[in-house]
Every structure is written in C-alpha cells, then in structure tokens.
Amino acid sequence: MRQIILTLLLFTTIAAGAVRRPVDARPGIALADFCWSEAEAGTLAPQMLEAFRSYAIPEAVAERMRGKSYPEGCPIPLSDLRYLIIPHFDGHGSVRLGEMVCHRTVAKQLLDIFRELYSAHYPIERMVLIDDYDADDEQSMSANNTSCFCYRTVAGSRKLSRHSLGKAVDINPLYNPFVRHTPRGSIVSPEAGRQWVDRTNPAIPYAIRRGDAAWRAFTRRGWRWGGSWRTRPDYQHFQL
Secondary structure (H helix, E strand, O other), X not given: OHHHHHHHHHHHHHHHHHOOOHHHOOOOOOXXXXXXXXXXXXXXXXXXXXXXXXXXXXXXXXXXXXOOXXXXXXXXXXXXXXXXXXXXXXXXXXXXXXXXXXXXXXXXXHHHHHHHHHHOOOEOOEOOXXXXXXXXXXXXXXXXXXXXXXXXXXXXXXXXXXXXXXXXXXXXXXXXXXXXXXXXXXXXXOHHHHHHOOOOOOOOOOOOOOOOHHHHHHHXXXXXXXXXXXXXXXXXXXXX
C-alpha cells in the first residue's frame, strides 16, 4: 500500500510540474509549450495579464535573428530592440503565448495594445518571430503570422519599411492582405490572401475593419492603419 501511495504521489508531482504557468515564460523557453483552453485561461486571468513582458534582446533570440530579420550590417543596434511575450486568443479555442521583436520606444505601448486586445478576446491566430520563416515575408504572411521587426525594404522599392525600425505591426496578414491596384489587375500580398481582397465579404476570418477592437487600440495611440490607404490598402498593417 505504501508503494502505491508513493507511486501516486510521484505521478501527481510529475503532472503538477508539467503545468506551465503563464508567468513561467522566459526568453529562450519554447513558448509553443504554453497553451491553454479558453476556460483554463479564464481561471488564470491575473497570471495571464502578468505574462505580458518586455526584455532586452537575449542572446538566444539574437541568434535566431542574425542573418534573417537582422541581416549582416543591420544599422539598428540590438540594444534598441525589445523582445515581447504576448498572450493571445488564437481563434481556435486556445490561448497561446506569442512573441514579437519591436523598437524599445514602442515596447510598452505595444504591450498595452495587446493587453487591451487580449481583454477583448480579439483573435490572433499565430504570433512567432518572422525568423521562423527565414524572414521571408510572403511565407510568414501566408501562415497568418503576426509580426513586427524585420530589417527590409518595402516590397518593390528601395525604401526601408517601418518594420525595419520595429515600429510597424502586421496582424493576421493572410486575411488582411496588401493590395496594389494596377491597370493590369491587382497585386496581392500574400498571394494566398487574394480571396480576401473583397472587404465587403462579412465572412472574412480575422478581418480588421475600421472601428473594431484592433483599429481602436492602435489608432487611439497614434498608429496609422494601412487599410485606410486609398491606392495601396494594406489591411494587416499598423505603423507609428
């Protein structure tokens, strides 16, 4: 009987240790291991709000970025960037911990914005560093990945994107594509989001619309929404 009790205690201890609390998340830890049902997240509400964190770029994250979102010769000092941990509803019944790199001057503001979106249960399907896609913007957008910093030019130009400064965020980009209208037709990015160009469609998943929670959270703090740009609307994009 004593052996049975000890065995049960052991399994109980192992099971308890396997439960990952939101506040246990740290840079360098696999955030994919942190996932809760929406009901579970409700019981952890105070911890969830405490899990929104900003860190100086740790070496483990810097290694992921080098040669990708942070190419050789990048003039932005790593000390000017911050690594954020952001809980978010994924729209599939779960709450996950997302990650994002941004400029240090907007880190607190972005945490405030995403706390507001979390409290509103605003769905963000995926939020990992664009380096997981080798800093390939098309791949990241096609995976509906929400991201911020990536040192690159604006597609089709030599002008640096605001993403290069860590002061632009693309949210749920697959369903909120960039559109450029030309005499020969529309150029859509990501191409996989072409079916979501018609914004009159009320059934677009993860759609960002003027007046919704994301639009309010960003624009109230002075961020501009690309969806309001007349000739080249960028529905996923907010920039400061």
